[in-house]
Amino acid sequence: MDILQVVGIAFLATVLILVIREQKPMFAFLLAVFTGVGIFLALIGKIGDVVSVLEDLAARSGIPSVYLKTMLKIIGIAYIAEFGAQIVRDAGLESIASKIEFAGKMLILVMAIPIISVIVETVLNLLPA
């Protein structure tokens, strides 16, 4: 059922935007942004279900909660960066969209730095000095 609502809203917004774009391109852009944010917020609750399942899995198998938190942060960064980049790309500013994607990649790599340092330290300790 949800998917029908989402697709209906998306079709409606598309038609409206196509009509408005000739007279007022600015309002067409705003309409696109609000439609995207609305669909995103509507599906946040579903993401919450997935996250709770993942947390349950992590708690049962005994993996450190830091792992799961980092993974979820990475997913969030990826989604938000993708969302912003697409909106900017829709507005016709490809260069700014690519900068947003670059920022997302960098933030994901920054999160990997502690893991990399721990692994490197382990390997160096294993080798005889």
Add this chain to the structure above:
Amino acid sequence: MEGLSGWLKQIVAVVLLAGIVDLLLPNRTMQRYVRLVAGLFVLLTIATPLLQWVRSDFGSKLADGLVQTESASQASAGELDRIQAEGRKWRERQQEEAAGVVAARLQEAIRADVERSEGRKVGEVLVQVERSANGLYEVRDVTVTLTKQPAGADANAQASPEPAPVAKVEPVAPVIVESPQESRSEGRNETDTAEPDRETRGRVASLIAARYGIPEERVQVVEAEPADNRR
């Protein structure tokens, strides 16, 4: 076994998590980066036992444990014996020292008494102490060596062996020669020590027996050679 199953569970869960995250990703651009991080997590999970082993300084812990287990088995048995043996040794040494001190004081006291009663100088008093079967110390025998010098000549005779007051020896020498005991024992000059007459011996022995409770048969009285004293 518990740790191994937990480790395997962790690996499976992390791989599953990485797969789900991979599915959740919005598009292809972020996929390589997220896969890198997920791969690092899997690697870290696999290396966790190794990590604990490296960080806990395994070698010194093992050495400490070995030392503790060895000392725990031997210390309780060996330590008590060692302490008791040490205590016995110190007790015996203390008793020997006490016996030595008692013997020295006894020698001085006997010398003073015999000199006072006999009226002549005593060359040497030897008290021999031995340990009896029941662990107590007792006097085995007392040897009193009498000289011919009168007790009054004591200070000068003692000073004579010293090299410094050589001048003092000269006037003393005639005094010794004129003493009556000297002339009496002239005939027994050849021997080092000689038996004194029975009367003197009995007197000294009974004196020591009366004063100190030492049986008379354990007291020996000898007379020093006069030439030895004059030197």
